[in-house]
Amino acid sequence: MVELNTVVGKRYKILTQIGKGGMSTVYLAMDSSLNKQWAIKEIKNVSDPVQRDLVIKSLTVEANMIKRFDHPAIPRIVDLIEEKGSLFVVMDYVEGRTLSSILKKEGPQDEDDVVDWGIQLCDVLDYLHRRKHPVIFRDMKPSNVMLTPEGAIKLIDFGIALEIGKNDGADSKPLIGDDRQLGTPGFGAPEQFDENAHVDARTDIYALGATLFYLLTGSHPRKNGIVPIRQIKPELSQGLEAVIEKATRKNPDERYQSCADFAYALKHYREEDEATRKALVGKWRGFLGTAIASVVCLALAGGCLLLSNHARNTDYDYWMSQGAQNSDASAAEAAYVRAAQIKPTAIQPYEELIKRYTLDSDFSDDEEQLYNELLSQHATDLRKNQNDWAQLSYDTGRMYWYYYSGTKMASKDTANNTDPQRYARIRAASQWMHNAAADSSFKDAKLAKIYADIADFNTQIVPLINQGSDSGKYKPYFTKLNDLVSAANKEDNEVIRLEAANLTLDALRVYPRKFRADGIKQQSMLDLANAASTLADKTQSTTEALDASKKSAKQAEQPTKDAIANAFVDIKGDAK
Structure with a gap:
């Protein structure tokens, strides 16, 4: 010592x-x-x-x-x-704790947290497996995974990793690493301990499945074996149980065949959960019933007076005023829906719905489904006025970008990000921003283009990284982040200001080496980090959610600057 x-x-x-x-x-x-x-x-x-x-x-x-x-x-x-x-x-130096120490101290972990960690681990394993010469980690277990205070996963200890020359099954030749049957009992796949078997990406998939099993149940896979997770904790999801079961099958051909497939299953596991699906259906039916009842109540309000003046029931201005005056959210929503049906070319009903949906800073799944169905129903008519369509597209895109809290789009997101929900929102907003940017006469077309380009980067960069063709993509992205922070500085909206700051700080923390490789100077990165931090500091938070967002930006400031400094240290430790 x-x-x-x-x-x-x-x-x-x-x-x-x-x-x-x-x-x-x-x-x-x-x-x-x-x-x-x-x-x-x-x-x-x-x-x-x-x-x-x-x-x-x-x-x-x-x-x-x-x-x-x-x-x-x-x-x-x-x-x-x-x-x-x-x-x-x-x-x-990685600040944080290993998942094994967290499990030892706190016991079985929350289902959502474990799924998030699993998706992040799928991403890094997929990066290793897709290299020109695939790398099989071979030692996935909780003690080899660190969790930073920001919730990011770090994979450590490549001591028994194996780099192979070609990925064609039994003929794969080791280039680097000990090609003996090595691994940790309980987490290592069966083929790791079979002299006649070979290892490939599916070997790591088994070990990751065993790791998630342990984190969810607290039951060590070596001591007690891997059983359906709900036999140990019945409150866990049926869908997640099916995902873990498939990942840990003894026959590699029956497992997920890639970490991308495994990540997709983890993102979609709730869709396979019958109880969750029934609950969502019941919730949606209840919502529809409330909306229909609200419309009926509105139509019957005033009794004989309304019956004597049928034209009033079909009057666009009447329903718009009812929506504006009604304090009941469902009734107001139903009134705007009615107005949109009467005058399908008007964007005002949708704009009022957007105001309603963002008032509580939460654009939910139920709201998104009704809004999207209504918009789809009248899209052809709405497109007839190009500038109105651009305005509505822009406002819809901003609603998704900053306020969408639903789960549907999150299931389609990539796994290479520190905040999957944020990138789900960005993904959902992408097409709307492209619609708005396409109209050069639209007053906010340039700003819409900034949003569209940032969305394109975040939806395309992971496949490009995996293909090794991401060079040159980071400098334009850096420019757009500067533009976003500048635009957010002119906003009064607290949500927009804080989200822009957090997005920028996260990007600088995740991609500093990539920015450097594309020619971005260290001082330029630090200047942008300072601008984002200042933006957050000067924003007044008025809710607990905004307090948390502001705190997140504050906590990210120093790790971001450290990551930037670290990116300008080469492998020998020489500063550049």
């Missing part, structure tokens, strides 16, 4: 111990050359030369692999030092 304040490698001063395992101790250290903190893992002096060679080989394999990776969920190894009878590994 190294004493505190010891200097390793003539530059890394040991500050404090932050972790300990059977073969190693992890310290927080300060780099005197760069004034930067790193994590340093000390490998205990192993007297057995054979075992020591295996340890050194494992660390060398890990370092050689990781130095070629560029994914926000994979911390870097930047230095290997042999000194004072010990081997020291210098790596990115």
